[in-house]
Amino acid sequence: MLDTEEPDLGQVLDALGASLVRPLTALPERPVPVSGVLIHERRAPLPPVKDAILLAVGVGTAEPRAKDLVDSAAAGGYACLVVKSFGEPVAELTEAARKSGLVLLAADEAVAWHHLDAMISSALASAARVTQGTGSPAVGDLFALANAIAGMVGGAATIEDPYRRILSYSTLPGQGIDEGRRQGILGLQVPDAPDHYDEQYQALTQTRHTCRFPAIPGGLPRLGVAVRAGDEVLGSIWVVDAENSLDQAAEQALFDAADIAALHLLAARTADDAVRRRRADLVRRLLADPSSVTAVAPQLGLDPNAGVAVAAFAVGSDDADEVLAVHAATRLADLVSLHCEAHYGKHGCALIDGTVYALLPSGPGPNAHRELVAGIARRAHGALRVLIRAGLGSVAVDLRSIASSRADADLVLRALAERPGEPETCQVASIDEVWAGATLSALARILVAHEALPRRLGPSIRAHDLEHGTTYASTILAYLGSNSDTAAASSLLSVHPNTIRYRLSRAEEIFGFDLADPDERLVLWLRLRLGDQLGW
Structure with a gap:
């Protein structure tokens, strides 16, 4: 344990995991205290921030200024520098860091910088609690964490993700629950009650303290708190106040538990992200090259000879901020993937050029597909508060014919986007519903492509x-x-x-x-x- 209350770099790296960041230089035998995390601003001088983790955003490892940044970070007292190589050589930069005594880390290129910033911030918060003598269940054991929170706060607890999916719940005896909790646990999803729950979740995400909610009809009072990593909401924790007796000490205990839960949710999401990325890569390969079906289908758990429909989802936004648009598309991909997995298993979804594609097995029939796609679009709009468009392609007779269903889904999205008048907040259609508009859109592309006409x-x-x-x-x-x-x-x-x-x-x-x-x-x-x- 450190003499200071600052966490050690080794603790932070252990919490983040080797798949996220890996050392390029050897870690010192002495403890390396960490005070926080800072994103490098290329156009501004580097401020001296002792013991901070510096994220080298936009700096290539082979660029001359990368070595300058190493020297500046070492002189400024930084704990370490994090880079992304993207295939560029790192040997010279690693040697420069070793000579300066600065720890150099390489981050996974697939992890967005803002995501990495949030994860490090959460790891620091959790590690700081350990240095102060507060233990917590092993990272990843969300059910143990729910039980620990229930015991600490004094009521039955549930931990949810941002889409109101119940990730874990406490099982301590003697703690009262209501019908809403029972139904949520049975379906691992918060039941629909928009008049009540929407207002509660909105209040939760807009505040940075524990919220107290009165009983809704047929339910019990609750305490709730948002789980955050930086400015990003990772989920929420809810505790049933069965006796209406939880006091300010319980509110504070729940607020403190949110910092610990953040690291658990990030660790769980990191593991899920790795699996999802692999499935997304397989879906991309299948959509780009249907001839790869023999190799790809078994890995996705699909029958190459079974019918499948492609659904396409897109964020329809006039926001000029490209970063925000990409972030919204990424969150949309997560949400679509979660709902498709719940209905059809882990066949996979893929985010390709801003569009989220999902493979829907043909068993349930076109009406069931249409209802599922519409339901996902509504939930996505509710969660992201942006315009959502969703298109459903025709059912391909087998996976080798999947390109035709994807083309249909793309045409539906284009036809919805080109509809005259003010767009609805949630637009959903199948190819059969918009065949005329889709045909005109296809003709327009043909006319544009033929310069000789x-x-x-x-x-x-x-x-x-x-x-x-x-x-x-x-x-x-x-x-x-x-x-x-x-x-x-x-x-x-x-x-x-x-x-x-x-x-x-x-x-x-x-x-x-x-x-x-x-x-x-x-x-x-x-x-x-x-x-x-x-x-x-």
Whole structure:
């Protein structure tokens, strides 16, 4: 144990695990105290922060400034420097760190820096408690932790993830519970009661102290606290106050337990993430190369000859912050994976270029698939508070035909995104529901890809309208969209039918098309209808 109350670097590394960070230099025999974690800002001078862990974000191991950062960190009294190599050589940087006496660590490239920052912060909080003499159950044993919390606080405890999935619960005798807890334990999921639970979870995530909640109809009062790593909410702990007797000491005990629980949840998530990443890699391989089905299907637990449908999920956001968009997509992938595993086992999901793909075995039927996808989308919107789009492809006859189902799911997402008007907060459809819009979207892609096709009609009409203040494009669209009914088009545009006839006649003279020709009429409508998608 250290003489100071600061945790030792060795304790922190033990808590994080070798799969997350590994030493590139030998750890000193003496204890290395750790005071906190700091992210390197490339454009600012490095502040001297004694005993801190420095994350070298955006610094390549082979860059000259990496060695400069090693020297600056050593001179500033930092405990260690964490880098990501991404395949670059590390020998010279390792030697520079060894000479300066600075510990150099390599982080797993697949772990986001903000995630690593949160995990180190949680490990520091837990290790600090150990140095102060407070023990805790072994990392990863969430049921032992739930029992320890129940005994310490004085009521039956449950530990949940951010999606209200019950990860563990206490089993101490003599502690009262209610029907909500019973149902939650049976399904390992908090039962739906949006009028009550949504407000409670919102209050929990917006505060950094223990919350006290009154009894809901048919239930008992509860204490709750959010489990955090930095600013990230990892889950929550709930304790039933059966006798309405838990006092401020119980509130403080529950608040203290959240720091310990954070490390457990991070350790459990790290293990789950490793398994999920492997399955995601297999799904990516299968979607990119269906011929790999013989090798991939057994590892995913799928029958190569069984039917499967592909579901695609995406975050629809206008947020210009790329980091936030990526973070939302990652959380969406976690949520989709959890729900699909609960229904179909661990077949896997994959996040590819911002879209989350899930494989759904064909057994339950298309309606069951549609209901599941809609349910996941609703829960994702509730958890992430962003617009969610979800598309369900057709059922492929076997895994070798999976590319067609993925293409369908992509078309559905595109058709939903291109719907006119304000988007709903949660948009869900199957390929059969949006076949017309999906077909138009596919045609637009074909037209864009064929440079040799003449483009004069669409762009020239819109350009003329823009230059001369005319309305030929909107008039033609209204006329063709009304099945060539002049009266209907005039009503739609609030002009006299003769005005419609005059504009159409003038348009034929100016642009040289013939509305009596069905082929020209069809192509003209397509070019004007898809003008925005084509960039015309």
